[in-house]
Structures are given as structure tokens and as C-alpha cells.
Amino acid sequence: MRHIVVVGGGIAGLGAAYKIRRAADAGHDISFTLVEKDERLGGKIFTDIAQDPDGGTYIADGGSDAFLTDKTAVHRVARLLGIFDDETGTLDESKKTFIVKDGRLVEMPDGIMMFAPTKIVPMATTTLYSWPAKLRMALDLIIPRKVRWAAGETAHDHDESLESLVVRRMGRECLDRLAEPLIGGVNGSDPKDMSVAATYPMLLDMEQKYGSLVRGFLAQRRKVEEMKQKYPPKPGARPRTFFSSFKLGLQFVTDRMADAAGRDRIRTGVAATALRRDGDRWSVTLSTGEVLAADAVILAAEAWATEALVRESEPAIADLVATIPCSSSATVILAFDEADCPFDKNWHGILTPAVEKRSLTGVSLMSSKWPDRAPEGRVLVRGFLGGPRDQAVLLKSDDDLIELARTQMVELVGVKPAARPRYAKLFRWEGGMPQYTVGHLDRVDEIERLEAGVVGLALAGNAYRGVGVPNALESGERAVTKVLGDFGIALAEDAMEEKRVY
Ligand SMILES: Cc1cc2nc3c(=O)[nH]c(=O)nc-3n(C[C@H](O)[C@H](O)[C@H](O)COP(=O)(O)OP(=O)(O)OC[C@H]3O[C@@H](n4cnc5c(N)ncnc54)[C@H](O)[C@@H]3O)c2cc1C
Numbered sequence: 001m002r003h004i005v006v007v008g009g010g011i012a013g014l015g016a017a018y019k020i021r022r023a024a025d026a027g028h029d030i031s032f033t034l035v036e037k038d039e040r041l042g043g044k045i046f047t048d049i050a051q052d053p054d055g056g057t058y059i060a061d062g063g064s065d066a067f068l069t070d071k072t073a074v075h076r077v078a079r080l081l082g083i084f085d086d087e088t089g090t091l092d093e094s095k096k097t098f099i100v101k102d103g104r105l106v107e108m109p110d111g112i113m114m115f116a117p118t119k120i121v122p123m124a125t126t127t128l129y130s131w132p133a134k135l136r137m138a139l140d141l142i143i144p145r146k147v148r149w150a151a152g153e154t155a156h157d158h159d160e161s162l163e164s165l166v167v168r169r170m171g172r173e174c175l176d177r178l179a180e181p182l183i184g185g186v187n188g189s190d191p192k193d194m195s196v197a198a199t200y201p202m203l204l205d206m207e208q209k210y211g212s213l214v215r216g217f218l219a220q221r222r223k224v225e226e227m228k229q230k231y232p233p234k235p236g237a238r239p240r241t242f243f244s245s246f247k248l249g250l251q252f253v254t255d256r257m258a259d260a261a262g263r264d265r266i267r268t269g270v271a272a273t274a275l276r277r278d279g280d281r282w283s284v285t286l287s288t289g290e291v292l293a294a295d296a297v298i299l300a301a302e303a304w305a306t307e308a309l310v311r312e313s314e315p316a317i318a319d320l321v322a323t324i325p326c327s328s329s330a331t332v333i334l335a336f337d338e339a340d341c342p343f344d345k346n347w348h349g350i351l352t353p354a355v356e357k358r359s360l361t362g363v364s365l366m367s368s369k370w371p372d373r374a375p376e377g378r379v380l381v382r383g384f385l386g387g388p389r390d391q392a393v394l395l396k397s398d399d400d401l402i403e404l405a406r407t408q409m410v411e412l413v414g415v416k417p418a419a420r421p422r423y424a425k426l427f428r429w430e431g432g433m434p435q436y437t438v439g440h441l442d443r444v445d446e447i448e449r450l451e452a453g454v455v456g457l458a459l460a461g462n463a464y465r466g467v468g469v470p471n472a473l474e475s476g477e478r479a480v481t482k483v484l485g486d487f488g489i490a491l492a493e494d495a496m497e498e499k500r501v502y
Contacts, residue, residue, distance in 0.1 A: 009035075016300060021262055036268045039269045041268060045469065048333070059249045090242070100352045133173035140169045181354070332385065335422045341414070341419075361387050
């Protein structure tokens with residue numbers, strides 16, 4: 001029996017554990033032990049289910065609250081678990097987004113794709129941008145490509161920062177007013193360092209193919225329209241939304257993954273503190289003092305935790321992992337009585353650009369974004385704090401951060417000044433978001449090259465090939481394929497996945 005130790009109980013580690021379990025059920029002689037240092041599983045997926053004092057339930061996602069529906073990993077695992085019908089889409093009839101400008105909310109103009117305008121009238125009439133900025137953005141249509149790629153080259157060969165790309169094609173105001181809060185915010189990254197090739201390579205592809213981001217997005221919009229016409233929704237089918245979650249919150253999927261993998265093989269409140277290689281075998285020391293012997297180890301922890309664990313046995317890998325910085329953030333979820341919220345609730349989010357110099361980097365109106373997140377007559381709202389632009393705010397106490405979020409909700413959103421939250425919870429995410437800086441893909445290629453030469457070791461998690469939930473899940477599954485490959489085991493499931501037969 002081969003034994004695999006999985007370190008980390010986020011979706012990557014649980015994805016690995018569940019895949020090992022499926023392989024064992026398919027007849028392979030393997031088992032696993034998963035260790036998670038926190039008392040709970042899920043990592044950055046954390047659904048708090050709480051009761052309102054007067055009855056009814058809040059479903060509050062403090063970390064990730066959604067996954068992109070066009071990435072298949074979560075759907076696929078949901079089908080395997082028999083919980084596909086427990087998925088829920090966003091409420092798209094109330095989908096507006098606002099941007100804070102000079103302390104006021106300006107609606108995101110219709111036709112904006114990421115940060116690029118694709119409709120003339122909304123762009124001409126919006127107050128989000130000055131006229132010189134609008135004209136500067138239009139220059140994207142005529143500014144020549146920075147460089148023409150040689151045959152066979154890809155975005156990977158022409159990485160640059162988000163700031164460089166957006167400023168060069170569309171101007172500084174486009175970066176400051178939209179690209180920075182939207183793209184930098186979602187990725188917890190500073191646009192000045194953020195790698196476009198590692199996060200949104202299609203932006204570089206668009207510049208190459210169309211000579212313009214606006215033309216690229218227009219072509220993408222046409223393609224989406226054509227697909228909608230060609231494949232109209234089947235009667236009774238779930239409406240297609242860009243993002244999905246689960247009716248009981250996103251942690252529903254990690255909880256069911258843990259159940260299916262086998263909770264008897266999972267230990268929480270136990271950290272891996274050291275990792276040693278003895279020939280082709282491994283030993284993992286735990287915070288309890290125990291030492292687990294293993295044929296393979298999957299490290300599905302944050303980059304800084306993985307770096308510390310591999311430092312002794314694989315210093316070259318540790319040096320590369322150390323180049324992946326991680327930013328910290330916090331989210332505050334508050335519930336108010338509807339009577340204390342005399343504002344239009346027909347929106348999902350507010351983005352606060354860094355140039356506005358506010359502590360709150362964004363707001364999500366959870367009770368308008370998702371069905372059944374709050375009891376009737378209550379409003380559930382979430383604020384984001386910290387991120388690369390303001391790490392210092394996180395030094396405040398929990399109570400101070402909750403109060404800070406509440407007062408900003410009063411100023412920005414329109415909550416009544418005297419309103420007291422009926423539910424309030426702070427979630428801290430220390431070193432929780434890896435930042436993909438320029439050159440990230442080269443470093444990850446090198447990590448994977450070195451890892452391929454180390455029998456029984458695989459790295460997983462959001463630090464390498466995608467920060468989204470589906471990417472992290474897939475990384476855990478890939479890690480299993482890697483270590484089983486080291487044992488000479490090829491999984492029938494992998495062959496099926498390659499053919500996309502689920
Ligand atoms: C506030 C926030 C909002 C987000 N929103 C979204 C979103 O809407 N959509 C989306 O797709 N993505 C979102 N993300 C990103 C996404 O949630 C994460 O990328 C993903 O959940 C990471 O999963 P993971 O398993 O790689 O890592 P984690 O969830 O970080 O899991 C790693 C685990 O390893 C454990 N660990 C660390 N060291 C040790 C050790 N020595 N021993 C044992 N255990 C250890 C940690 O405690 C942790 O539980 C968000 C992230 C944050 C922080």
C-alpha cells in the first residue's frame with residue numbers, strides 16, 4: 001500500500017484527497033492522510049451559517065464566494081459528488097456594478113468588458129472618465145502593437161505588467177478608475193507588478209491578433225452572442241451565469257469533498273512542521289510531535305508554508321517558491337435590517353479605486369447577488385479591506401475593522417448612520433492571496449521541471465497556475481497524477497478527463 005500525505009485542507013488539498021480516494025476505490029493500492037493546521041477545512045473557502053436573533057439564516061461566505069462557470073473543475077466534481085443540482089447561479093437581474101469616483105457611486109457603463117469599452121453611447125455619456133481619458137482610450141484602436149511576435153511565440157514570451165499594458169493601450173485614467181480596482185482587486189495584486197501572461201494572457205493575444213484590445217473584446221462579444229443564438233438555454237435549464245456557488249454557500253462543496261474522501265483520513269488542528277526525504281521515502285513531522293512515513297507528499301498549502309516545508313530537502317524549489325509574494329486581506333460581513341438600508345439594492349458590487357484612498361477596497365451586496373443568503377427583510381453586505389495597497393489597515397483590532405467597514409457602508413452604500421448590524425463577522429486572510437508578478441510563468445515552469453525530478457513530491461494550490469477556485473481544485477488533482485505517475489500508476493480517470501468525458 002502506497003501512502004500519500006497531503007498537507008493543507010483547502011480545495012486543492014481536498015481535491016487531491018478525493019482523487020486519491022477515487023483511485024483507491026478503482027482498485028489502486030493507495031491511501032492518504034490529510035493534515036490541516038486549522039480546526040476547520042476549506043482554507044480560503046469559509047461559509048459561516050448563522051441565525052438572525054429574530055429567526056432566519058445567514059449564509060455568509062467570508063472568503064471565496066463564487067467560481068467561474070466556464071471552468072469545468074467544480075462542476076465536474078459536483079457531478080461526481082451528486083451535488084450538481086445544489087449549485088446556484090448569481091441573480092443577474094440585479095447585476096449592476098458601481099465605481100467610487102470622488103466619493104460618489106458611478107454605475108459601470110454598459111458594454112465594458114473587463115476594463116475595455118465596447119459600446120459608444122454609454123462610454124460617451126458616463127461620468128466615470130474625463131473627456132481626455134475617453135479620447136485616450138479610443139486611441140487603442142490606432143496605437144500599433146508594441147511588438148509583433150515571432151512565429152510560435154505566445155503571451156508567455158512577452159509578459160508585462162497590467163499597469164504597463166493598460167497605460168500603454170488605454171491610458172492612465174483607465175487603469176486608475178477601472179483596471180486597478182477590478183483586475184488588481186480580484187487578484188489581490190498591485191497592477192504595477194502583476195503578470196498579464198500569468199493571469200489574463202488573452203489580453204496580450206488580443207493585441208497581437210486584432211492590434212487593439214477594444215477590437216479584441218468586440219470580437220469576443222460577437223462570439224458570445226453567436227454561441228447564445230446557436231445554443232439557446234434548454235427549457236427548464238438553470239440560467240447561465242458567469243459565476244456560480246452552492247445554495248448553502250461555497251463551503252458546501254469542500255465539506256462534501258471531505259466526506260467523500262473520508263474524514264477518518266483527515267486530521268484538523270494538526271500542522272506539518274518539517275519534511276524530510278529518506279531516499280525515495282518521505283517523513284512528515286507534525287505539530288503533535290508524530291512523524292508520518294510516506295511514499296509521497298502533496299504540499300497544498302500557501303506558498304510561504306510550502307517554501308518553509310521544502311527548504312531542507314529541496315532548496316532550489318524553495319528559492320523559487322519564495323519568489324511568489326502573498327498579500328493579506330480581510331472581509332467583513334454585516335447584516336442590517338432592511339429599514340436601515342434605504343437605498344436601491346439592484347446591484348452586486350462596488351469597486352473602490354486606490355486613487356480614492358479609502359480603506360474599503362470593495363463591497364458585495366450578498367443578498368442581491370445570491371438567492372437566500374439572508375432572511376426576508378434583512379440585507380447582507382460584505383466589505384473588503386487590505387490587499388497590496390493597504391496592508392497597514394489590517395493591524396487594527398477585529399472590532400475596529402468591523403466598525404471601519406460599518407462606517408464606510410454608511411458613507412458609500414447608504415446604510416443609516418445609527419444602524420447596528422444584526423450579524424457581524426470578520427474574516428482575516430493572512431498571506432492569503434498569491435501575487436503573480438511579471439515572469440511568474442517562467443518561475444513556475446522551473447518549479448515544475450525540478451519537481452518532476454523528485455520522486456514522490458508534488459506542489460499544489462493557488463500559488464502556481466491560477467488563483468481561482470477551479471484552478472486550485474485542478475492543481476490538487478494534477479498533483480495526484482504526478483505522484484501516482486512516479487509510482488508507475490496511470491489513472492483511467494485522467495485519460496477520460498483528457499477527452500472531457502465526465
Ligand atoms: C477573500 C478572498 C476572496 C476570494 N474570492 C474568490 C472568488 O470569488 N472566486 C475564486 O475563484 N477565487 C477566490 N479567491 C481565491 C480562492 O479562494 C483561493 O485561491 C482558493 O480557495 C485556494 O485554495 P487552496 O487549496 O489552494 O489554498 P487554501 O484555501 O489557502 O488552503 C491551504 C490550506 O493549507 C493549510 N496549511 C498551511 N500550512 C500548513 C501546514 N504547515 N500544515 C497543515 N496545513 C497547512 C492552511 O491552513 C489552508 O487551510 C478568494 C480568496 C480570498 C482570500
